[in-house]
Amino acid sequence: MTINREKRISYAVLVTPAVLIYLLVVAFPTVFSVFLSFTNYNGGVIFGNSNIQLIGFDSYIWMFTEPVRSFYTALNNNLLIVAVSVFGQIPLGFILAYILSRKLITRGRGFFQTMIFLPNVISAIIIGVLFNAFIISPYSVFMEIKKLINPNAEFVLNTQPIIPVLFVILWMFTGFYMVIFLAHMQRIDPAIIEAAKVDGATEGRILTKIVLPVMTSEIVTCSILAISGSLKTFDLIYAMTAGGPAGQTRVLSLFMYEAAFRGAPNYPLANAISTVMVLISVILIIVTRQLGKIFSEKGD
Amino acid sequence: MKKILVLTLAALMVVTLVACASGGSGSNKKVELRVLHYIDMSSAGAAEELDVVWKAFDEAHPNITVNREDEFNDPFHDSVDAYAAAGTLPDVMYCWPSGRSTTLHTQKLLKDLGPLAARDNLSNNYSSIVLDPSQQAGGYMGMLAQGITSTNTFIANKEVLSAVGLTPAKTYSELVAQVPVLKAAGYETILMPNKDTWVMQSCLFSLVAGRFMGEGWEQDILSGARDFNDPDFVAALNFIKTMYDDGVLEQSSLAIDYGDGPGLFSTNKAAYYIDGDWRVGAFITDASTGVALITPDRQTNFEISVFPDIDVPGVKFNRSNSDIVGTGWGINAKLEGDKLEAAWTLVKWLVGKEVQTFRLRTGGISNPSWKGIDFNSLPLEPMQKELANLSSKYDKSTIVIDGPFADVVYTPINDGLQAMGIGTQTAADVAKLTQEALDNWKKTQ
Numbered sequence: 001m002t003i004n005r006e007k008r009i010s011y012a013v014l015v016t017p018a019v020l021i022y023l024l025v026v027a028f029p030t031v032f033s034v035f036l037s038f039t040n041y042n043g044g045v046i047f048g049n050s051n052i053q054l055i056g057f058d059s060y061i062w063m064f065t066e067p068v069r070s071f072y073t074a075l076n077n078n079l080l081i082v083a084v085s086v087f088g089q090i091p092l093g094f095i096l097a098y099i100l101s102r103k104l105i106t107r108g109r110g111f112f113q114t115m116i117f118l119p120n121v122i123s124a125i126i127i128g129v130l131f132n133a134f135i136i137s138p139y140s141v142f143m144e145i146k147k148l149i150n151p152n153a154e155f156v157l158n159t160q161p162i163i164p165v166l167f168v169i170l171w172m173f174t175g176f177y178m179v180i181f182l183a184h185m186q187r188i189d190p191a192i193i194e195a196a197k198v199d200g201a202t203e204g205r206i207l208t209k210i211v212l213p214v215m216t217s218e219i220v221t222c223s224i225l226a227i228s229g230s231l232k233t234f235d236l237i238y239a240m241t242a243g244g245p246a247g248q249t250r251v252l253s254l255f256m257y258e259a260a261f262r263g264a265p266n267y268p269l270a271n272a273i274s275t276v277m278v279l280i281s282v283i284l285i286i287v288t289r290q291l292g293k294i295f296s297e298k299g300d
Numbered sequence: 301m302k303k304i305l306v307l308t309l310a311a312l313m314v315v316t317l318v319a320c321a322s323g324g325s326g327s328n329k330k331v332e333l334r335v336l337h338y339i340d341m342s343s344a345g346a347a348e349e350l351d352v353v354w355k356a357f358d359e360a361h362p363n364i365t366v367n368r369e370d371e372f373n374d375p376f377h378d379s380v381d382a383y384a385a386a387g388t389l390p391d392v393m394y395c396w397p398s399g400r401s402t403t404l405h406t407q408k409l410l411k412d413l414g415p416l417a418a419r420d421n422l423s424n425n426y427s428s429i430v431l432d433p434s435q436q437a438g439g440y441m442g443m444l445a446q447g448i449t450s451t452n453t454f455i456a457n458k459e460v461l462s463a464v465g466l467t468p469a470k471t472y473s474e475l476v477a478q479v480p481v482l483k484a485a486g487y488e489t490i491l492m493p494n495k496d497t498w499v500m501q502s503c504l505f506s507l508v509a510g511r512f513m514g515e516g517w518e519q520d521i522l523s524g525a526r527d528f529n530d531p532d533f534v535a536a537l538n539f540i541k542t543m544y545d546d547g548v549l550e551q552s553s554l555a556i557d558y559g560d561g562p563g564l565f566s567t568n569k570a571a572y573y574i575d576g577d578w579r580v581g582a583f584i585t586d587a588s589t590g591v592a593l594i595t596p597d598r599q600t601n602f603e604i605s606v607f608p609d610i611d612v613p614g615v616k617f618n619r620s621n622s623d624i625v626g627t628g629w630g631i632n633a634k635l636e637g638d639k640l641e642a643a644w645t646l647v648k649w650l651v652g653k654e655v656q657t658f659r660l661r662t663g664g665i666s667n668p669s670w671k672g673i674d675f676n677s678l679p680l681e682p683m684q685k686e687l688a689n690l691s692s693k694y695d696k697s698t699i700v701i702d703g704p705f706a707d708v709v710y711t712p713i714n715d716g717l718q719a720m721g722i723g724t725q726t727a728a729d730v731a732k733l734t735q736e737a738l739d740n741w742k743k744t745q
Binding site: 157264 | 399
């Protein structure tokens with residue numbers, strides 16, 4: 001057996017199980033879900049069911065044209081979450097990582113690092129419940145304190161109820177990106193930064209000319225994680241607001257869940273929503289990768 | 301291979317002979333039933349139910365072997381979906397008349413129990429509503445219900461009311477007049493956990509819509525004789541807006557989780573509580589722990605009724621409630637012969653007088669479908685007795701909106717009821733959107 005043949009066999013043996021599992025668990029359900037979105041399948045036997053018919057784009061047309069515009073509200077909320085993740089969590093995580101890695105604060109670095117990362121080790125459901133109990137609900141601790149100060153204080157519902165949710169999302173995941181950035185920043189050779197300082201570089205120039213270009217691929221990776229994570233957000237919102245009030249905090253995943261599992265099931269619509277979610281995710285990730293390429297080329 | 305084939309054929313022959321032999325003995329034939337049961341094992345009376353309901357059936361029917369699978373909440377519905385998709389539904393299953401069980405009904409996966417019910421003269425013993433095919437999503441009698449659900453109960457807390465010198469309001473005007481008195485003493489008027497996406501339309505607005513629109517209004521809407529832009533429907537929506545404006549219903553109710561309602565009400569946060577009749581079970585004593593949210597001696601201070609008379613222009617009648625067929629049991633549509641008879645025997649037992657009486661006592665149901673159960677002979681707690689007396693407090697029943705209308709139609713109503721509270725939609729906006737949603741839904745049917 002030649003070395004090349006041996007390599008090919010080893011490669012096949014090692015890769016095939018993973019590929020098969022991927023095809024079975026990820027690829028097939030995704031493709032099958034796309035197929036089902038074009039049918040009227042709404043429960044019961046799938047294979048050999050003569051009642052299942054192709055209905056074309058009916059579910060998509062319904063989704064895009066229904067008068068309540070639930071899809072657009074959900075999409076808008078998802079895009080807000082993407083924006084908070086990409087333009088909030090990542091820059092903030094980057095800055096915090098830079099401050100810690102450059103030792104710009106001298107005392108309590110370990111404590112700050114732990115505190116910022118801590119929300120990531122708590123389940124999103126628990127965080128949602130805690131925020132409700134302590135801050136958001138009419139009988140929260142925050143409301144009790146408010147009433148202690150002003151007995152006439154009344155609970156007022158935010159007319160933009162997505163804002164508290166966005167705040168929690170920003171608080172919760174910033175630490176995750178901070179840790180990723182920090183790990184990579186610590187791999188930058190300190191001698192390069194020392195040399196720049198000797199040459200008279202300011203902290204701003206060190207950040208923009210040395211650290212940022214090195215970190216481009218990490219920023220792209222984090223952006224992809226943030227986008228995909230934002231589009232599948234479900235647990236936190238389900239626990240905090242359940243999509244309400246008046247559906248104003250509904251996101252696509254919640255819209256899909258409601259279509260499939262609340263009241264009478266509407267599987268064609270749920271499959272159509274999930275297909276659109278995958279498409280949006282793919283488009284946003286391609287855009288992010290292209291932007292990453294442009295920036296890394298500029299950096300070179 | 302040949303050996304395996306011969307052995308299989310031989311085994312099949314033996315099985316066939318045994319089956320024929322036992323078939324000759326008629327009723328002695330052993331039948332095995334697969335049953336999917338919905339039960340919250342942490343609920344009051346769950347452990348007792350296994351003995352009283354299931355063990356008793358086993359002992360009375362030695363020729364029927366029940367293989368029961370117990371599930372609760374979403375895992376139950378997931379199991380039903382999975383079995384339906386695989387074509388392996390159990391022989392007997394717990395189900396709803398619509399909602400999450402809609403597929404079972406509309407795909408005709410459940411046996412039509414109408415002929416069996418007629419054969420056994422069930423109309424002598426059961427309320428007519430549970431035998432009415434139009435009350436179930438498939439338009440046929442796919443299940444036999446164990447109760448009737450009233451989605452509005454208006455519970456007055458006389459501990460709070462007497463503390464401020466008030467008595468339970470009988471009209472909406474009286475309720476409005478009580479708001480400043482209660483507020484000055486730090487109490488809310490009505491506590492209603494409205495955060496979830498179904499509570500307002502089910503537990504309050506269905507009743508209000510019925511009183512403004514009249515009986516059978518849903519048929520008028522579905523047939524196109526009227527629409528949601530009808531002035532009466534807009535007036536019903538406007539009444540909810542008035543409730544917010546009058547402070548009877550507070551905006552904060554939109555931020556209260558459904559699960560938090562009983563706990564908050566039992567600690568005297570408000571003078572009144574609105575929920576479905578099933579919620580009274582949350583206040584009574586849990587037999588397994590002996591703990592009650594409202595202890596029996598306190599329960600005498602709680603009066604259960606329907607929403608007070610709405611004394612504003614446009615109301616067609618008062619003293620009404622919104623009722624819907626409750627949960628029950630259905631049979632796999634594929635069952636025939638002895639197995640069908642055995643399944644029917646089990647269903648009749650599970651929805652029969654003895655089991656309904658038991659469930660009434662443990663709080664499992666509040667309004668039984670079996671006619672003529674003597675409530676007074678049962679060791680019920682005061683709030684259960686109050687609830688048993690609920691039907692005497694109203695004369696008319698109107699529909700629960702999420703029964704006849706699809707979720708794409710009732711969701712805009714519930715969202716709109718919440719949006720009016722926040723101030724982002726008017727009654728006319730909600731009516732218009734709902735009508736558009738109905739038109740859109742009709743196109744897909």
